[in-house]
Amino acid sequence: MAATAFHQASLQSRGYFCDSRLSQENGNAPFRLISKGFKLDIAMLRRGNYCSRKRGFSVIEASNSQTTVFDQVSSPSNGAMSDTRKKSNEAALILIRHGESMWNEKNLFTGCVDVPLTKKGVEEAIEAGKRISNIPVNVIYTSALIRAQMTAMLAMTEHRRKKVPIILHNESEQAKAWSQIFSEDTQKQCIPVVTAWQLNERMYGELQGLNKQETADRYGKEQVHEWRRSYDTPPPNGESLEMCAERAVAYFTEHIEPQLLCGKNVMIAAHGNSLRSIIMYLDKLTSQEVISLELSTGMPMLYIFKDGRFIRRGSPVAPNEAGVYAYTKRLAQYRQKLDEMFQS
Numbered sequence: 001m002a003a004t005a006f007h008q009a010s011l012q013s014r015g016y017f018c019d020s021r022l023s024q025e026n027g028n029a030p031f032r033l034i035s036k037g038f039k040l041d042i043a044m045l046r047r048g049n050y051c052s053r054k055r056g057f058s059v060i061e062a063s064n065s066q067t068t069v070f071d072q073v074s075s076p077s078n079g080a081m082s083d084t085r086k087k088s089n090e091a092a093l094i095l096i097r098h099g100e101s102m103w104n105e106k107n108l109f110t111g112c113v114d115v116p117l118t119k120k121g122v123e124e125a126i127e128a129g130k131r132i133s134n135i136p137v138n139v140i141y142t143s144a145l146i147r148a149q150m151t152a153m154l155a156m157t158e159h160r161r162k163k164v165p166i167i168l169h170n171e172s173e174q175a176k177a178w179s180q181i182f183s184e185d186t187q188k189q190c191i192p193v194v195t196a197w198q199l200n201e202r203m204y205g206e207l208q209g210l211n212k213q214e215t216a217d218r219y220g221k222e223q224v225h226e227w228r229r230s231y232d233t234p235p236p237n238g239e240s241l242e243m244c245a246e247r248a249v250a251y252f253t254e255h256i257e258p259q260l261l262c263g264k265n266v267m268i269a270a271h272g273n274s275l276r277s278i279i280m281y282l283d284k285l286t287s288q289e290v291i292s293l294e295l296s297t298g299m300p301m302l303y304i305f306k307d308g309r310f311i312r313r314g315s316p317v318a319p320n321e322a323g324v325y326a327y328t329k330r331l332a333q334y335r336q337k338l339d340e341m342f343q344s
């Protein structure tokens with residue numbers, strides 16, 4: 001009990017409970033935290049991050065082709081907006097867990113099985129898009145799985161800037177060549193979408209396709225809870241959260257953080273456990289705290305990256321929620337620009 005109170009206080013001090021206010025208003029919590037006891041530190045990840053961040057810079061400098069694509073595709077056509085970006089070392093980071101999938105609906109362990117969204121999942125993705133429709137997005141990262149990709153694309157149909165998300169196909173030279181865009185103006189109205197298997201859901205091993213309730217009845221609630229939420233116990237022949245973090249957080253630090261450092265606003269559409277591992281890294285959660293971190297489907301979560309730090313802003317309730325824009329001048333300016341451009 002004492003440990004529970006301690007973790008709740010520590011989580012509260014990090015701003016988690018602003019989300020439970022949102023959950024009351026929306027009947028759906030973006031983050032649900034129930035404290036439990038567990039042990040591990042993420043110093044290794046932080047050390048990894050430090051090296052990766054340095055590597056990330058050189059990736060950006062050396063890998064000219066990728067940077068060029070981003071720059072070409074994401075340069076805002078409006079000069080005033082790009083001026084704002086140049087002056088600021090701040091960037092927005094939006095995380096979205098995919099909307100409800102057809103196996104979420106059936107309560108089946110899904111993991112890396114590539115299952116599409118339900119109608120409710122489609123609606124959740126569209127609702128998520130409305131909530132972030134005034135927040136700048138320059139680059140989108142999704143997993144390689146269709147439920148995350150559908151979520152990203154559907155969310156972007158609601159964005160007021162009306163740029164077109166375009167999936168980059170870098171799997172072969174031919175795929176790259178065959179998906180080239182030959183108009184600079186058109187490129188400027190596009191947002192690159194990078195798909196990465198490293199952001200996939202944790203591989204659930206021999207639980208994939210099994211019903212969660214039936215599995216708990218068979219192996220016991222506690223065993224199944226340990227497989228689902230412990231940091232370092234893998235499900236049979238599957239990945240633990242720790243193993244999932246090794247690839248998801250490494251991808252984040254090597255590929256996504258350098259974009260944020262360059263002032264690019266990033267949206268990531270991924271999965272319950274790949275995002276839990278990334279949030280563990282962003283919020284410096286301990287292995288005990290992450291056990292209690294639950295993410296709702298289709299709920300966007302906003303972070304501001306500033307001076308090398310991630311500041312958690314919770315989940316935007318609606319496009320016009322004052323709190324989100326009150327926090328940074330840059331977000332307010334972007335929204336004002338959209339108001340001027342589209343007069344709506």
Ligand SMILES: O=C(O)[C@H](O)COP(=O)(O)O
Pocket residue numbers: 104108109110111112201204228272273
């Ligand atoms: O892969 C799955 O089954 C879920 O989307 C995430 O499952 P979990 O909440 O059991 O980890």
